[in-house]
Amino acid sequence: MSLQSIKYSAGKLEILDQLLLPVQSKYVAVKGVEDGWKVINKMQVRGAPAIAIVGCLSLAVEIFPETYESKKTLRQEIEGKLNYLVSARPTAVNMKIAADELISLANELTKDESVNVEEMKQKFLDITEAMLQKDISDNKAIGANGAKAVLESAAKDGPVRVLTHCNTGSLATAGYGTALGVVRKLHELKKLEHVYCTETRPYNQGARLTAYELVHDKLPATLVLDSMVAALLRAKNVAAVVVGADRVAANGDTANKIGTYQIAVVAKHHGVPFFVAAPLTSIDLQIPSGDHIIIEERPDREMTHVGEHRIAAPGINCWNPAFDVTPASLITGIITERGVFKPQQLKEEISALLDL
C-alpha cells in the first residue's frame, strides 16, 4: 500500500494511478505536459493541490532536458503549456493560481537582464519543485489549526467523532492532506474517537481512497453511504464535519465534491459545526461568490458503470456535476495554513495576510 500520490526527481515524474486503487497500486510515468493533462483530465491523479503540483511538474520534466535559444522562447513555452494545463479540469483553482504565478515569474525573469536563459530555466524548475514540500508543510499547519478549531467547537471535552467527504488526504495532495490532515492531527493528539467517511459516488473517492488511507494509518474509521449522512448525524454524536475545497470564493462560498452542499444542510439541521479545510492556494479572491465558479460535468459512464460493470439502465439520461457549491452561511470556519477564518471575514483577513 502506498500513499505517495506523486513521485518526482529531476526530469522524472510518476503518479499513483488512482483509478486502479484500492485493488492495484501502480505508478504511471508522466513524461510531459500532454501526459500531465491526460492523467489530470482522466482523474488518474485528482485533488485540487495534487492537480496543480502534477500539472506544473509535468512542465518541469518536459523542459528539463531542453535548451532554449532565448528567454522569450522559454517564456512563451511556459505560458502556453501552463494555460493548456489549466484546461484539464475547470473547477479547482489551484492549477490556475500556480499557472498565473509561474507565468508572472517567467515574465519577470525575461525582463531581468542579469539572468540568462539557462538560469531562468533552473529558477523555474527550483520554484516548481518547491511546491511539493510547501504543500506538505501547509497541510501540517492546516491539520494543527483544524484540530484546534474542531476541539474548541465540540460541545464536550475529550476525543471527538468527525465526518469527512470525498478524499482530501495524501492522495489529493503532496502528502498528509487537508481535511484528512485535520483527522490525522486529531489522532496524533489522541483526540480522535472515530472518523466516518462517505463513499462519495460516483468516483467513490471515499470508499476507494479515503478508506484506503484510513486503513493504512490504522485510524478508527467507518465507511458510510452518501445517503446515510442524516441518519449518522442524528444517531452517532458526530462533533464536526470537515471537508476539503476545490475553490473558495471571496465571500466564503465553497465548491467541493458533489454531495458537500447537502451534508452542510444536514449539519446545520443537526447543529453540527461544518468546517472547510483548504490551503490559500484554493482560495480565489478574484471571484465574489460561488455563483461564479464553473462546475465541471463529467461523463455519464462514471454514473452508469462501476468499472466495466453496468449498474444503470441503458438509455437513461444522467446529470453528473463533479462539484457543488456550499454557501458561506452553512460554513462554521475555513481552516487554512495561516489560521481559521469565518467565511464573512475571509476576504478582508486573507487580503491583509497577503498584503493585497
Ligand SMILES: CSC[C@H]1O[C@H](OP(=O)(O)O)[C@H](O)[C@@H]1O
Ligand atoms: C485536498 S482538495 C481535494 C478535493 O478534490 C476532490 O475532487 P476530485 O476528487 O474530483 O479532484 C474533492 O472535491 C476534494 O475535496
